[in-house]
Amino acid sequence: MPRHRSARSAALGATVRRDPTTSLNPRGAGVLRRRLVVGVLVVLALVLISLTFRSGSDGSLGGAQSFGASVLRPFAVGVERVAQPFRDAYDWVDSLFTARSEAERLREEVRELRQRAIQNEFARQQAESLRLLLKYVEGPRFPDDFRGIAAEVITRPTSAFTQAVVIAVGTRHGVQVNDPVVTPDGLVGLVTRVTDDTARVQLLTDQQLAVPALDLRTGAPGIVRHARGTRETLVLDRVRKEERVRRGDELVTAGWRANEFSSLYPKGIPIGDVTSVGQTDTDLYQQVQVDPYVDFGSLDAVLVLVPLDRRT
Amino acid sequence: MTAGTALRAGAVVFFAALFQAAIVSSLSIAGGTPDLLLVVVVSLGLVRGSVAGAVLGFVGGLVVDLLTLETLGVTSLVLTLAGFWAGRYAETTARGRRLPVVLAVGVMTVLAGFFGFALHYMLGDEVVARHALVTTLVPAVVLNVLIALPVHALVRAVVGERSGFEPTREVELVV
Numbered sequence: 001m002p003r004h005r006s007a008r009s010a011a012l013g014a015t016v017r018r019d020p021t022t023s024l025n026p027r028g029a030g031v032l033r034r035r036l037v038v039g040v041l042v043v044l045a046l047v048l049i050s051l052t053f054r055s056g057s058d059g060s061l062g063g064a065q066s067f068g069a070s071v072l073r074p075f076a077v078g079v080e081r082v083a084q085p086f087r088d089a090y091d092w093v094d095s096l097f098t099a100r101s102e103a104e105r106l107r108e109e110v111r112e113l114r115q116r117a118i119q120n121e122f123a124r125q126q127a128e129s130l131r132l133l134l135k136y137v138e139g140p141r142f143p144d145d146f147r148g149i150a151a152e153v154i155t156r157p158t159s160a161f162t163q164a165v166v167i168a169v170g171t172r173h174g175v176q177v178n179d180p181v182v183t184p185d186g187l188v189g190l191v192t193r194v195t196d197d198t199a200r201v202q203l204l205t206d207q208q209l210a211v212p213a214l215d216l217r218t219g220a221p222g223i224v225r226h227a228r229g230t231r232e233t234l235v236l237d238r239v240r241k242e243e244r245v246r247r248g249d250e251l252v253t254a255g256w257r258a259n260e261f262s263s264l265y266p267k268g269i270p271i272g273d274v275t276s277v278g279q280t281d282t283d284l285y286q287q288v289q290v291d292p293y294v295d296f297g298s299l300d301a302v303l304v305l306v307p308l309d310r311r312t
Numbered sequence: 313m314t315a316g317t318a319l320r321a322g323a324v325v326f327f328a329a330l331f332q333a334a335i336v337s338s339l340s341i342a343g344g345t346p347d348l349l350l351v352v353v354v355s356l357g358l359v360r361g362s363v364a365g366a367v368l369g370f371v372g373g374l375v376v377d378l379l380t381l382e383t384l385g386v387t388s389l390v391l392t393l394a395g396f397w398a399g400r401y402a403e404t405t406a407r408g409r410r411l412p413v414v415l416a417v418g419v420m421t422v423l424a425g426f427f428g429f430a431l432h433y434m435l436g437d438e439v440v441a442r443h444a445l446v447t448t449l450v451p452a453v454v455l456n457v458l459i460a461l462p463v464h465a466l467v468r469a470v471v472g473e474r475s476g477f478e479p480t481r482e483v484e485l486v487v
Contacts (some may be wrong), residue, residue: 033363037366038363042389042392045373045388049385051384068378069379069381072330072379076330079330080334083331087338090339
């Protein structure tokens with residue numbers, strides 16, 4: 001029989017004949033056995049999958065599986081114990097490689113958590129400030145003819161040359177130039193510039209600001225302004241020598257009114273305490289130093305006082 | 313295959329399954345885990361033929377499924393086909409090739425990964441394709457290929473190579 005080079009000719013060639021009387025040759029039997037074995041195993045695996053899938057862990061196969069697992073468990077435990085030192089060694093080596101990245105990850109996490117803690121603290125402080133503002137607005141010390149617009153302080157004095165802050169309300173909220181700004185502690189300053197959504201507040205510590213005030217105890221009038229050469233010290237100027245002012249007196253805004261004109265500041269807003277009183281023979285007025293109630297360095301939220309009769 | 317050889321091959325598969333279930337599966341290297349049992353089964357298929365590879369793959373998979381209490385038969389089915397195909401590869405086209413075990417292990421790892429994913433998907437298991445087929449499979453292929461040569465040498469030393477491989481002269485057609 002000629003040797004065929006191709007499968008096609010081997011299969012289809014007319015010269016190839018099989019003797020029907022002979023059984024499968026050994027090689028054919030091997031092929032059959034091979035296919036039989038793998039077929040049986042595949043079918044067996046599929047049967048196992050089907051039975052396990054359908055009966056779950058409660059079925060008879062689940063019981064058999066549990067039994068098998070129990071039988072094999074000592075072997076697994078033994079292998080586990082034998083391999084434990086090697087596993088520890090592997091973990092040790094692996095930790096050397098991963099320690100640096102792990103440390104960097106933890107450092108990043110600490111940074112993130114610190115940032116979040118700072119944000120939470122800011123939020124808490126802001127909530128506390130707003131709570132105090134609300135309490136002040138609803139309290140008896142709040143001026144009757146005004147309504148308060150709460151505003152967050154968004155920028156603070158950037159240098160020693162400016163004594164002003166910017167707050168997050170503007171004309172859109174009804175704020176105008178010359179509106180007084182307060183906190184529950186006392187007078188903060190005056191709105192000197194306003195945009196749609198922000199306003200610049202000149203602080204009481206600015207040299208250009210002057211506020212008519214009076215001694216709450218004696219009614220002695222004067223003008224509160226910034227003391228030259230200091231940062232946050234105020235003085236009560238223009239207090240005549242015959243007026244009685246003493247240390248510890250509380251100063252409030254005067255709030256005068258003359259015909260259609262009136263003070264920019266409502267009457268009775270606290271300003272500060274008198275810390276010292278002095279006079280010389282040559283001076284026309286007393287030298288009264290004032291410690292403001294407001295901490296101008298830590299302003300978070302303020303109230304802009306808007307007259308009730310203003311048309312927006 | 314003699315009884316002694318079968319016993320040794322069975323022991324190799326048994327301990328490979330134990331190591332795989334108890335130790336190797338907990339190793340994570342570059343996001344992947346080597347499959348010692350698959351490498352052993354492929355290696356056994358290469359040295360002992362397709363029938364032995366299929367049977368030993370079935371047994372090894374059964375041991376793993378018993379130990380891990382997974383769905384019985386899934387690992388058996390995958391490893392049965394892997395051992396069978398590795399054996400057929402050795403019986404047909406692997407002769408004359410350099411490092412057939414490396415090629416067989418690499419290809420079988422990929423095929424077993426895809427086939428296992430398909431099986432688990434059909435059984436309703438929640439498997440993320442990207443994780444199963446990319447994130448873990450790629451490093452697994454590399455790891456399996458890396459351990460293929462030493463494992464194959466060990467398997468060949470313990471079990472011995474089958475001497476009676478019949479060279480296939482012509483392509484068989486089943487009519």
